[in-house]
Amino acid sequence: MSTTAIRPAVHAAEPPRRPRVLGRRAGRATTYLALVLASLITLVPLVVIAMASLKTGAEFRAEGPFDAPQAWLNPDNFVRAFTDGNMLRAFGNTTVILAISVAGTVLIGSMAAYAIDRFRFRMRGVVLGAFLLAALVPGVTTQVATFQVVEGLGVFNSMAAPILLFMGTDIVSIYIFLQFMRSIPHDLDEAATLEGANRFTIYWRIILPLLKPAIATVVIVKGVAIYNEFYIPFLYMPSRELGVISTSLFRFQGPFSAEWEVISAGVVIVILPTLVVFLLLQRWFYNGITAGAVK
Amino acid sequence: MPRGLTPWLFLLGPLALLVLFTYVPVATMFYYSVTDWDGLRRSPDFVGLENYLEIFTRPELFEVFVVSLYYFGASFVQIALALYFATVLSFRVRFANLFKGILFFPYLVNGVAIGFVFLYFFRPDGVLDTLLALLGGEGITRQWLGDPAAVNYSLAGVSVWRYLGLNFVLFLGAIQSIPAERYEAAELDGANRWQQFRYIILPGIRPVIGLMFILAVSGSLSVFEIPYIMTGGANGSETFVIQTINTAFRFNDFGLASAMAVVLLAIVLLVTWLQRRLVPEERGVS
Numbered sequence: 097m098s099t100t101a102i103r104p105a106v107h108a109a110e111p112p113r114r115p116r117v118l119g120r121r122a123g124r125a126t127t128y129l130a131l132v133l134a135s136l137i138t139l140v141p142l143v144v145i146a147m148a149s150l151k152t153g154a155e156f157r158a159e160g161p162f163d164a165p166q167a168w169l170n171p172d173n174f175v176r177a178f179t180d181g182n183m184l185r186a187f188g189n190t191t192v193i194l195a196i197s198v199a200g201t202v203l204i205g206s207m208a209a210y211a212i213d214r215f216r217f218r219m220r221g222v223v224l225g226a227f228l229l230a231a232l233v234p235g236v237t238t239q240v241a242t243f244q245v246v247e248g249l250g251v252f253n254s255m256a257a258p259i260l261l262f263m264g265t266d267i268v269s270i271y272i273f274l275q276f277m278r279s280i281p282h283d284l285d286e287a288a289t290l291e292g293a294n295r296f297t298i299y300w301r302i303i304l305p306l307l308k309p310a311i312a313t314v315v316i317v318k319g320v321a322i323y324n325e326f327y328i329p330f331l332y333m334p335s336r337e338l339g340v341i342s343t344s345l346f347r348f349q350g351p352f353s354a355e356w357e358v359i360s361a362g363v364v365i366v367i368l369p370t371l372v373v374f375l376l377l378q379r380w381f382y383n384g385i386t387a388g389a390v391k
Numbered sequence: 392m393p394r395g396l397t398p399w400l401f402l403l404g405p406l407a408l409l410v411l412f413t414y415v416p417v418a419t420m421f422y423y424s425v426t427d428w429d430g431l432r433r434s435p436d437f438v439g440l441e442n443y444l445e446i447f448t449r450p451e452l453f454e455v456f457v458v459s460l461y462y463f464g465a466s467f468v469q470i471a472l473a474l475y476f477a478t479v480l481s482f483r484v485r486f487a488n489l490f491k492g493i494l495f496f497p498y499l500v501n502g503v504a505i506g507f508v509f510l511y512f513f514r515p516d517g518v519l520d521t522l523l524a525l526l527g528g529e530g531i532t533r534q535w536l537g538d539p540a541a542v543n544y545s546l547a548g549v550s551v552w553r554y555l556g557l558n559f560v561l562f563l564g565a566i567q568s569i570p571a572e573r574y575e576a577a578e579l580d581g582a583n584r585w586q587q588f589r590y591i592i593l594p595g596i597r598p599v600i601g602l603m604f605i606l607a608v609s610g611s612l613s614v615f616e617i618p619y620i621m622t623g624g625a626n627g628s629e630t631f632v633i634q635t636i637n638t639a640f641r642f643n644d645f646g647l648a649s650a651m652a653v654v655l656l657a658i659v660l661l662v663t664w665l666q667r668r669l670v671p672e673e674r675g676v677s
Contacts, residue, residue: 123584127479134476135493138552140522141512148511161511161518208405215398223402230413232663236613236632237652240639241416241423249411264408295397324501326616331640345503346620356514359507366504374499378492381499385557386564 142367149173149360156357173361181352181362185337186344193255193329193340194322197262201269201318202311209273210299214285231267239331246332257332258340262322269314272387276310277303313384316377323370341366417656423649430645442650452651455631458543462611462630465547470603472551473558474596478588481566491563498556506620509549510536539627546618546628553617554610561599569595601666608662612655631655 148156150165152172178184212224235242242261251257280303288298304311326342333340339347345362352358374381424442428435446452476494480487497505512518513535520532535545573591582590615632618624624633631651639648 127484131476131479131484131490134472135490138493138497141508141518141552144518145508145511160521162521204405204408207401211398211401211405215401217395217398220398223406226406226409226414230409232660233413233417233656234609234613234659236615237635237656237659238413238416238420240635240645240648240652241420242412243639244419245411245415260408261412264412270405295401299401320499324499326502326620342501342503345501345507348507356511360511363504363507366501370499370501371496374492374496378488382491382495382560382564385498385560 145360145363148357149364151357153355153357173357174365176358177348177361177365181348181358182336182339182344183341183362183365186339186341189255189338190323190340193258193262194319197259197322198315198318200259200263201266202314204263205266205269205273205314206304206307206311207299208270209277210303213274213277214282214303227267227270231271235265236327239327243331253333253335253338255333255338258325258328261328261332262318262325266318269318272310272313272317273307275387276307280306312380313387316380316384317387320370320381420649420652420656423645424653425650426646428645428649429643430639431643435646438646442647443654445647446650446654452634455629455634458628458630459611459614461543461547462550462614463607465551466554466603466607466611469551469555470558470600470607473555474562477559477562477566478592481563481592482584491560494559495556497553498560500553502553502616503620505549505553506617509545509552509617510621513545536622536628537626542622542626542628546621549617549621550614558603561603562596565596565599566592605663605666609659612658 144161147165148161150168150170150173151159152166152170155166208227212220212227246252246257246261249260251260284302284306285298288302293301324342325340326346329338329340329343330346333343336347345366348359348362352362423435425437425439426435427438427441476490480491484490514520515534519535520529523529523532533541536542569591574587577587577591613632614630615636618628618630619633622628624630624637632655635648635651635655638644638651
């Protein structure tokens with residue numbers, strides 16, 4: 097889905113009538129004006145905070161938000177954000193939680209989809225319905241009661257809490273796997289069965305490798321969601337040692353409240369990886385988000 | 392091994408997690424909502440519908456729904472803007488990919504980071520005030536997050552900034568899946584841009600608009616991150632979810648908090664159901 101393969105050229109079939117051409121030109125100008133304006137509104141808040149992150153404390157207090165920093169490569173605030181702000185530990189924690197949760201989501205989601213799509217068994221409809229119905233329950237509404245479950249399992253204030261919640265409340269990835277699995281022909285399963293492979297071998301050796309594009313989609317959608325998640329780690333991991341990037345950045349509020357340049361550096365540190373990954377994998381993002389939202 | 396058992400082996404893990412983290416919480420939430428549980432005692436007392444009565448009779452508990460209206464209103468602005476930009480970018484435009492990337496990117500940014508970006512933006516003498524002074528609009532400068540008359544507009548604006556990209560990309564996907572021949576035929580018939588939009592694009596994206604309506608309702612009722620991070624719910628910006636969380640975890644009234652969560656869940660399910668009834672699944676684009 098690339099935007100360069102857009103609609104057929106409009107002017108081709110059009111007789112050159114003056115007023116219409118003028119109208120088109122005015123229309124085009126409005127279009128570009130709107131696009132540029134929207135881009136500015138999107139970018140200005142981000143650019144000014146990036147500039148603030150490069151200023152010294154004295155510079156920050158003396159200058160306005162649009163004044164350029166004196167040294168464009170001033171690393172001081174970043175060093176402080178990483179050391180005093182514990183962002184290094186936060187990245188470590190986020191990486192561990194993200195890797196385990198994403199791998200778990202892929203396994204859980206693809207196994208559920210495999211069972212529902214490739215087997216005919218009693219209660220199949222009930223199982224499918226149970227997953228579909230759960231997708232309608234907004235997670236944020238049930239946290240009051242989920243909290244008791246997490247405590248009951250004895251995983252409160254440990255990394256196991258968010259990992260279990262991320263793996264256990266993701267219905268969207270089951271959808272994505274289910275839809276993709278429908279397009280994998282059953283002949284492959286049948287041929288493998290004739291050669292004596294059992295169902296687990298078929299799942300592991302045939303289905304899972306063929307699901308690669310769906311896995312990529314799930315990894316991206318889920319990866320971004322976990323990287324950005326604030327509420328679950330905030331609620332279930334109050335201990336500072338367990339800070340992930342969202343909660344660690346949130347805790348900048350107190351100690352750095354008079355030092356916007358350090359908070360700005362923390363913000364830049366959090367946004368930069370997202371920007372790099374987005375620039376590298378743009379097409380996957382667009383397709384993944386569309387697949388994830390339209391069930 | 393009996394054949395009938397195999398699918399259940401695959402479903403064991405997924406179903407256990409589904410039950411544990413969706414159905415057990417929903418069920419216990421209903422149970423707590425008719426008790427006066429404080430989150431600590433072993434055996435809470437049954438109080439019937441008292442918690443529900445409290446939600447609808449104590450005005451300060453009901454006020455949070457008014458706050459939702461700001462976000463609900465903003466989501467229509469958001470949908471309209473997203474549709475405009477998706478339509479424009481589905482025609483031939485220079486730098487289309489660049490514009491698309493810029494408009495979409497905020498949706499991927501960490502919510503806490505967005506909170507700080509806009510705390511900085513709205514700060515007194517901060518980015519917005521400086522911009523207004525440059526454009527000669529000092530007169531409207533105010534405490535963007537401190538003034539109860541302005542705070543919800545500011546926060547809803549941040550919400551539009553953050554989520555516009557999602558609606559935009561969904562619209563763009565729907566528009567680009569409309570077969571190109573339709574536009575070609577329309578061109579031959581001499582249809583202009585507006586007619587193409589009205590008779591080709593609009594019918595083609597009806598299902599997406601339905602989806603967005605649900606997202607708008609459930610989204611504006613469950614607003615949490617942006618106001619919690621930026622104002623903590625101060626100055627009249629408290630939302631339903633912030634109130635629920637505070638009731639449970641700050642004031643230890645799990646009974647009342649559960650009743651609030653049940654009300655929210657009921658509204659979201661009702662709206663989803665209504666939407667499915669009113670806008671039936673498309674039977675081929677008309």
